[in-house]
Amino acid sequence: MFFTTHSLAGAAIGVATGNPYAGFFAGFLSHHLMDAMPHFDQGSFRVKERRAPYLGDSNFEENTLGAFGARGWAMLFIDWLVSIILFAIIFALSPPDQLSLILIGALGGAFPDIVDTSPLWSPKLRLENPSLQKYHGFHSYFHWTVPAKNWLLGMLTQILLIATSFWYLVLRQIFI
Numbered sequence: 645m646f647f648t649t650h651s652l653a654g655a656a657i658g659v660a661t662g663n664p665y666a667g668f669f670a671g672f673l674s675h676h677l678m679d680a681m682p683h684f685d686q687g688s689f690r691v692k693e694r695r696a697p698y699l700g701d702s703n704f705e706e707n708t709l710g711a712f713g714a715r716g717w718a719m720l721f722i723d724w725l726v727s728i729i730l731f732a733i734i735f736a737l738s739p740p741d742q743l744s745l746i747l748i749g750a751l752g753g754a755f756p757d758i759v760d761t762s763p764l765w766s767p768k769l770r771l772e773n774p775s776l777q778k779y780h781g782f783h784s785y786f787h788w789t790v791p792a793k794n795w796l797l798g799m800l801t802q803i804l805l806i807a808t809s810f811w812y813l814v815l816r817q818i819f820i
């Protein structure tokens with residue numbers, strides 16, 4: 645799932661909890677719940693069929709083809725750019741006392757991917773740390789990446805999550 649989706653939902657959850665520790669933890673939990681929904685991302689070009697191991701679909705590793713290449717990086721940079729724009733709007737329009745909750749919740753929401761799916765350091769971290777290898781198994785198990793041909797469904801879930809989070813963080817404050 646995209647960084648934008650995880651970080652925005654995490655930020656909204658952080659604000660909803662009103663507490664930095666609960667915000668981080670709930671953001672972290674939201675990551676795995678959201679990964680379990682059908683979603684499109686860089687990985688969609690590397691899976692053959694619908695892949696939700698927790699629903700009994702075929703093995704994560706066997707059905708993951710190829711490496712994280714130029715297209716993956718391009719999508720990641722666009723994803724970051726969209727996040728920067730949305731967070732700039734959110735920061736500009738949020739009350740100052742909410743900014744730390746927004747950041748902590750966003751960090752909690754993005755944390756599993758920062759640790760476990762970075763092409764730069766995650767494979768090395770896993771090799772050095774058996775508990776991270778186990779965590780990778782958990783992260784992959786509750787995960788539903790749609791193949792690229794099903795991009796519409798995979799984008800729809802995320803657009804709904806982003807729109808709801810953005811409404812909660814920004815529009816709710818303006819209109820209610």
Ligand SMILES: [Zn+2]
Nearest residue numbers: 645679756757
């Ligand atoms: Zn993830």
